[in-house]
Amino acid sequence: MFSKSKGLLLLTTAFCAGTASAQDADSLFLGTLRIEGAAAQSLLGNTQITEEEIESRNPATVKDVFAGESSVAVSGGAAMAQKVMVNGIEESLLSVTIDGARQNKGAFHHTGNVLLDPSLLKSVEVSEGLAPADAGPGGLGGVLAYTTKDARDLLEPGDNFGGLATVTGGSNGSGLRGTATLFGAQGGFEWLLSTTHQDGDEYKDGDGDTIDGTAAE
Incomplete structure (x- = not known):
C-alpha cells in the first residue's frame, strides 16, 4: 500500500525519465562551433592594438604606435605635430577619446590630438568608417579610442x-x-x-x- 502523494511522486519521476530518454534519442550533433571575436570585429573594420603590440613596437611617437596598421597613416614631422588619419580621414573629423574623454581637435591647428607619451598607452581601438552606436557622436568617419595605463x-x-x-x-x-x-x-x-x-x-x-x-x- 502507498499513499496518493507517493504514487504521484513515482509517476512524475517516471514521466521525467521517459521525456529525457526521448530527447536523447532525437538529439543530433551539429558539430563544434567556434566563434572568434577578434576576427569578426576585424571584418567589421574594428581593430585593437594591444598592450603587447605597443610594447613590441617600443613607440617614441604616435606614428610608432600605428606601425604596420594598413588603414592608419600618421602625418607630420615633429612628434607634437603628428596627426592620425584613418582611411585618409584626418583625426579632427573622427571621434577621438583618451580614457573615454572626448578630444575636440587639437590645442592648436598645427598640433595633433594625442599629446602624451605613447609608452603610457595600454591599448588603442580603431574603428574604420561608420562606428558602432556606442562610440558616441562624431563617429561617422571612424573612431580612435586610446586607453592609458594606470598605476x-x-x-x-x-x-x-x-x-x-x-x-x-x-x-x-x-x-x-x-x-x-x-x-x-x-x-x-x-x-x-x-x-x-x-x-x-x-x-x-x-x-x-x-x-x-x-x-x-
Missing part, C-alpha cells in the same frame, strides 16, 4: 610606489628625449605623474635635404 598596471605585485625613467637619442634630428614617471596606489586611490622633454634639430630626408619645421623642443 596598478605599472606597479609590481606587493608594491605601492614606483617610477620609470628613460633616455633616448638619435643622430638624425631627434636629439635627446627624456621621460620620468612616478606612480603609486594606496587603498582605492591611485596617482600617476609623468613628464617628457625632447630637444633636437630638423632632420634630413633620404636625399640629405633638411626638412623645415621638424625640430623638436
Whole structure:
C-alpha cells in the first residue's frame, strides 16, 4: 500500500525519465562551433592594438604606435605635430577619446590630438568608417579610442610606489628625449605623474635635404 502523494511522486519521476530518454534519442550533433571575436570585429573594420603590440613596437611617437596598421597613416614631422588619419580621414573629423574623454581637435591647428607619451598607452581601438552606436557622436568617419595605463598596471605585485625613467637619442634630428614617471596606489586611490622633454634639430630626408619645421623642443 502507498499513499496518493507517493504514487504521484513515482509517476512524475517516471514521466521525467521517459521525456529525457526521448530527447536523447532525437538529439543530433551539429558539430563544434567556434566563434572568434577578434576576427569578426576585424571584418567589421574594428581593430585593437594591444598592450603587447605597443610594447613590441617600443613607440617614441604616435606614428610608432600605428606601425604596420594598413588603414592608419600618421602625418607630420615633429612628434607634437603628428596627426592620425584613418582611411585618409584626418583625426579632427573622427571621434577621438583618451580614457573615454572626448578630444575636440587639437590645442592648436598645427598640433595633433594625442599629446602624451605613447609608452603610457595600454591599448588603442580603431574603428574604420561608420562606428558602432556606442562610440558616441562624431563617429561617422571612424573612431580612435586610446586607453592609458594606470598605476596598478605599472606597479609590481606587493608594491605601492614606483617610477620609470628613460633616455633616448638619435643622430638624425631627434636629439635627446627624456621621460620620468612616478606612480603609486594606496587603498582605492591611485596617482600617476609623468613628464617628457625632447630637444633636437630638423632632420634630413633620404636625399640629405633638411626638412623645415621638424625640430623638436
